Amino acid sequence: MAHINENYTKLPGSYLFAEIGRRSAAFAASHPDADIIKMGIGDVTRPLAPAVIEAMHQAVEDLATSEGFHGYGPEQGYDFLREAILHGDYLDRGIELEVDEIFISDGAKSDCGNIGDIFATANRVAVCDPVYPVYVDTNAMAGRAGYYDAAAEAWTDIIYMPTTAENHFSPALPSQDADLIYLCSPNNPTGTVLGFEELEQWVTYANNHDAVIFFDSAYERFVTEAGIPRSIYEIPGAKTCAIEFRSFSKTAGFTGARCGYTVVPKALVRDGVSLNALWNRRQTTKFNGASYVIQRGAAAIYTPDGAKQVEETIDYYRTNARIIKEGLEAAGLEVFGAVNSPYIWCKTPNGMGSWDFFDLLLEKAHIITTPGAGFGPAGEGYIRLTAFSDREATQTAMARIQQLLGCA
Amino acid sequence: MAHINENYTKLPGSYLFAEIGRRSAAFAASHPDADIIKMGIGDVTRPLAPAVIEAMHQAVEDLATSEGFHGYGPEQGYDFLREAILHGDYLDRGIELEVDEIFISDGAKSDCGNIGDIFATANRVAVCDPVYPVYVDTNAMAGRAGYYDAAAEAWTDIIYMPTTAENHFSPALPSQDADLIYLCSPNNPTGTVLGFEELEQWVTYANNHDAVIFFDSAYERFVTEAGIPRSIYEIPGAKTCAIEFRSFSKTAGFTGARCGYTVVPKALVRDGVSLNALWNRRQTTKFNGASYVIQRGAAAIYTPDGAKQVEETIDYYRTNARIIKEGLEAAGLEVFGAVNSPYIWCKTPNGMGSWDFFDLLLEKAHIITTPGAGFGPAGEGYIRLTAFSDREATQTAMARIQQLLGCA
Numbered sequence: 001m002a003h004i005n006e007n008y009t010k011l012p013g014s015y016l017f018a019e020i021g022r023r024s025a026a027f028a029a030s031h032p033d034a035d036i037i038k039m040g041i042g043d044v045t046r047p048l049a050p051a052v053i054e055a056m057h058q059a060v061e062d063l064a065t066s067e068g069f070h071g072y073g074p075e076q077g078y079d080f081l082r083e084a085i086l087h088g089d090y091l092d093r094g095i096e097l098e099v100d101e102i103f104i105s106d107g108a109k110s111d112c113g114n115i116g117d118i119f120a121t122a123n124r125v126a127v128c129d130p131v132y133p134v135y136v137d138t139n140a141m142a143g144r145a146g147y148y149d150a151a152a153e154a155w156t157d158i159i160y161m162p163t164t165a166e167n168h169f170s171p172a173l174p175s176q177d178a179d180l181i182y183l184c185s186p187n188n189p190t191g192t193v194l195g196f197e198e199l200e201q202w203v204t205y206a207n208n209h210d211a212v213i214f215f216d217s218a219y220e221r222f223v224t225e226a227g228i229p230r231s232i233y234e235i236p237g238a239k240t241c242a243i244e245f246r247s248f249s250k251t252a253g254f255t256g257a258r259c260g261y262t263v264v265p266k267a268l269v270r271d272g273v274s275l276n277a278l279w280n281r282r283q284t285t286k287f288n289g290a291s292y293v294i295q296r297g298a299a300a301i302y303t304p305d306g307a308k309q310v311e312e313t314i315d316y317y318r319t320n321a322r323i324i325k326e327g328l329e330a331a332g333l334e335v336f337g338a339v340n341s342p343y344i345w346c347k348t349p350n351g352m353g354s355w356d357f358f359d360l361l362l363e364k365a366h367i368i369t370t371p372g373a374g375f376g377p378a379g380e381g382y383i384r385l386t387a388f389s390d391r392e393a394t395q396t397a398m399a400r401i402q403q404l405l406g407c408a
Numbered sequence: 409m410a411h412i413n414e415n416y417t418k419l420p421g422s423y424l425f426a427e428i429g430r431r432s433a434a435f436a437a438s439h440p441d442a443d444i445i446k447m448g449i450g451d452v453t454r455p456l457a458p459a460v461i462e463a464m465h466q467a468v469e470d471l472a473t474s475e476g477f478h479g480y481g482p483e484q485g486y487d488f489l490r491e492a493i494l495h496g497d498y499l500d501r502g503i504e505l506e507v508d509e510i511f512i513s514d515g516a517k518s519d520c521g522n523i524g525d526i527f528a529t530a531n532r533v534a535v536c537d538p539v540y541p542v543y544v545d546t547n548a549m550a551g552r553a554g555y556y557d558a559a560a561e562a563w564t565d566i567i568y569m570p571t572t573a574e575n576h577f578s579p580a581l582p583s584q585d586a587d588l589i590y591l592c593s594p595n596n597p598t599g600t601v602l603g604f605e606e607l608e609q610w611v612t613y614a615n616n617h618d619a620v621i622f623f624d625s626a627y628e629r630f631v632t633e634a635g636i637p638r639s640i641y642e643i644p645g646a647k648t649c650a651i652e653f654r655s656f657s658k659t660a661g662f663t664g665a666r667c668g669y670t671v672v673p674k675a676l677v678r679d680g681v682s683l684n685a686l687w688n689r690r691q692t693t694k695f696n697g698a699s700y701v702i703q704r705g706a707a708a709i710y711t712p713d714g715a716k717q718v719e720e721t722i723d724y725y726r727t728n729a730r731i732i733k734e735g736l737e738a739a740g741l742e743v744f745g746a747v748n749s750p751y752i753w754c755k756t757p758n759g760m761g762s763w764d765f766f767d768l769l770l771e772k773a774h775i776i777t778t779p780g781a782g783f784g785p786a787g788e789g790y791i792r793l794t795a796f797s798d799r800e801a802t803q804t805a806m807a808r809i810q811q812l813l814g815c816a
Contacts, residue, residue, distance in 0.1 A: 001585075001587060001617060001618040001619070001678075002527065002531055002587040002588055002618060002619050002620040002678050003527065003528040003530060003531060003587070003678065003679055004526060004527060004528060004678050004679045004681050004683070004686060005525065005526050005527055005528055005529075005686070006528065006679070008526060008681075008686050008689060008690075009681060011689065018692075041480070043479035043480045044479055045474065045477060045479065046474065046477070047471060047472050047473050047474055047476075047477050048471045048472060048477075050472070053468055053469075053471065053472040056468045056471075056701065057465060057468055060461055060464045060465050060468060060701075061461075063455060063456045063461065063464075063661075063664065063665065064455050064456060064458070064461040065455050066453065066454065066455055066798070068455075069453060069454070069455050069456075069661075069664075070664040071451035071452055071453065071661075071663040071664045072449070072451045072663045072664060073664055106514050106666075106695075106696070106698075106699070107696045109694070109695065109696040110694060110695055110696065113693060113694030113695070114694065117413065117549065118412060118413050118416060119410065119411065119412060119413055120411040120412060120413055120414065121413075122411060123410055123411060134693060134694070137693045138693060138694055141525065141689075141690070141693065141694075177409075179409060179410040179411070180410055209409060210409040210410060211409070211410050212410040253471075253477075253479075255479040255480045255696075256471065256477075256478040256479045256480060256481055256697075256699070256700040257471065257699055257700065257701060258514075258696065258697070258698070258699040270409075270410050270411065270412050271411055271412045271414070273412050273416075273417060275412070278412060278413070278416050281416060281419065281549075282416075282549070284426075285521060285542060285545045285546060285549065286517070286518060286521030286522065286542070286546055286549075287514075287517065287518055287521070288514075288515045288517040288518065288663075288666065289664075289666065290514075290666065291514070291664070291665055291666040291699050291701075291702050292664040292665065293464065293468075293665060293699075293701060293702065294699050294701070294702075390474070
């Protein structure tokens with residue numbers, strides 16, 4: 001008799017964005033004339049860079065001829081892309097890595113979800129609160145989370161590290177021993193960043209405890225301020241304790257094209273075993289490489305033209321983020337993030353619940369946001385807005401919020 | 409202290425194709441002038457169909473404009489592709505399914521590897537012997553295989569079902585209770601097929617035992633003979649016991665483009681839980697959808713032009729398979745498969761070991777094959793050849809083998 005993975009049955013109801021989608025669809029159905037502006041899910045809207053488009057067309061053309069055809073590629077990704085990443089994102093910034101420490105994938109969500117495969121079930125997981133739900137749900141599925149306590153809105157075996165205005169969005173080191181620690185900077189959902197000293201403290205903790213840091217830097221290209229680390233490997237000692245996840249989704253608009261990468265240093269060893277070798281085994285056994293066409297497109301980001309074009313698009317979103325920050329502040333709201341991030345983390349007015357504020361903005365301003373409570377208990381009292389809409393919609397949204405809150 | 413998944417440390421050395429690659433590279437390095445013909449790994453060589461190329465170009469163009477841009481798609485795949493598959497591969501062939509029973513992915517290897525996520529560790533796995541190594545290795549990683557017994561070349565907790573000329577490549581029902589049963593038809597590596605009566609017997613077994621069949625029909629488009637099932641759902645009762653994996657890799661040359669799909673019927677329930685719902689949860693949490701560009705390309709396979717073009721390419725490979733079968737037979741070898749499959753399963757001459765015959769063909773005929781022993785103990789005494797080379801190379805290879813074996 002086949003039995004299911006019973007950990008799945010412990011998962012609470014619907015995924016956050018499914019619930020947002022449900023509420024938004026219901027509102028749209030009952031208000032067909034409403035001009036709804038989407039600032040909820042973190043999906044980009046600007047077209048791919050011309051250099052990327054050109055490279056993808058060329059790659060499609062390659063597949064049209066016997067001479068140019070590419071069948072199975074290396075599961076770890078093509079060297080043309082791994083080398084471009086190695087130089088563009090690491091060596092040129094003074095970070096020493098080797099090409100076989102970089103693994104190309106179909107996106108950071110897959111890698112963040114699959115990385116648990118190479119670790120024992122018994123590891124204790126620590127996450128920031130609020131947090132990207134994938135970190136928690138994938139560990140719950142793997143049996144590392146214990147049981148979901150609906151009253152506490154928390155899993156019994158997960159260590160939650162509150163990350164709020166009170167601690168300046170820098171979580172304290174856990175008092176319990178944490179084995180697998182998820183950090184995300186620039187942070188999803190709060191849009192805030194961790195500085196050198198803060199990351200140094202985490203690297204020291206992880207090396208001292210033989211823990212492993214999963215460092216999600218999917219949004220590093222949005223960093224504008226000097227002195228903010230964009231890679232965990234800028235911190236001395238990180239190569240013996242950290243795995244880094246990167247994505248082209250927000251960097252270059254690849255949310256639909258699908259490509260990302262994960263760095264597993266060869267110096268990272270636990271139980272006497274190289275995690276680089278384990279991840280290589282996982283990927284070669286359970287994955288067959290990212291699409292050739294898409295890898296060619298991703299490599300074009302590292303050409304001079306591609307880099308310039310990508311930067312222009314990111315600047316467009318950065319300006320949106322500034323407009324949102326200033327617009328919300330003009331509406332009398334307290335705002336975090338936005339400076340080094342496409343995410344704006346906004347305190348609800350007058351202690352309003354985050355789902356209540358979500359509903360208010362949907363119903364009265366026709367704006368879809370993300371309620372902070374959806375990211376964890378410490379997200380209560382906040383909403384997240386994203387800078388990925390177009391300029392006009394972003395400005396319109398701010399005008400509506402100002403009017404709604406009586407500040408226009 | 410973080411601990412690794414110790415099941416990974418039980419995996420024996422290198423993956424089959426890595427070892428073949430190593431031996432082949434060593435030979436090529438020491439014989440730089442040798443014209444080596446690759447008939448080992450099952451990778452296609454013909455370009456993508458023009459209709460697919462056109463659709464991919466159009467999809468790339470979509471991503472170049474704000475109006476046509478596609479960001480995150482449904483994790484389950486776009487309806488344009490799911491509907492095309494539903495009609496083209498199922499409804500039009502008289503098989504009732506619904507669109508939300510079809511999940512698009514980046515390929516069947518990922519799905520075959522990831523499907524274990526939704527099942528308990530304690531399930532007992534049964535595989536054919538010889539077998540596609542991914543089925544076994546992924547279960548070993550998940551802790552379902554016990555320990556690897558190097559002397560027996562087998563895992564202690566896996567049920568191996570010998571599938572050889574002696575039982576006409578139709579494995580007997582296991583005497584032990586099997587919970588998760590992998591079947592592949594047309595088979596990789598043997599190229600043989602299971603008929604209606606044989607599959608009926610498996611469906612009856614699975615329903616009687618509440619087992620689940622993982623039916624890999626990645627090669628179904630190669631079936632030429634009438635009366636051979638191309639989907640497990642042609643068998644009454646299969647929807648309550650079987651998951652089906654399909655791939656565009658061999659169907660339409662997508663080994664480098666990456667796209668496949670998995671069918672999980674809603675009628676398939678274990679422990680009172682819908683496996684369709686579990687797989688949906690797995691995919692929405694740990695996967696972000698296949699690339700938009702590639703899904704558009706895959707959908708073009710189902711247009712009249714695309715279908716015709718794809719069929720022409722498959723016919724090209726079918727002819728290669730016939731040339732190999734006849735060529736090997738003319739060389740005095742005993743041959744299986746090839747008729748409904750791109751794989752040719754060839755008995756080694758005079759009881760020669762399969763790695764020995766591999767080495768002989770590499771060194772004396774400059775042909776790369778796959779030793780049957782690499783697919784499991786019952787593969788000893790066979791080699792696998794693939795029909796995916798170009799016509800001239802295929803003919804040349806057969807001439808060389810005939811000469812080598814003294815029959816030309």
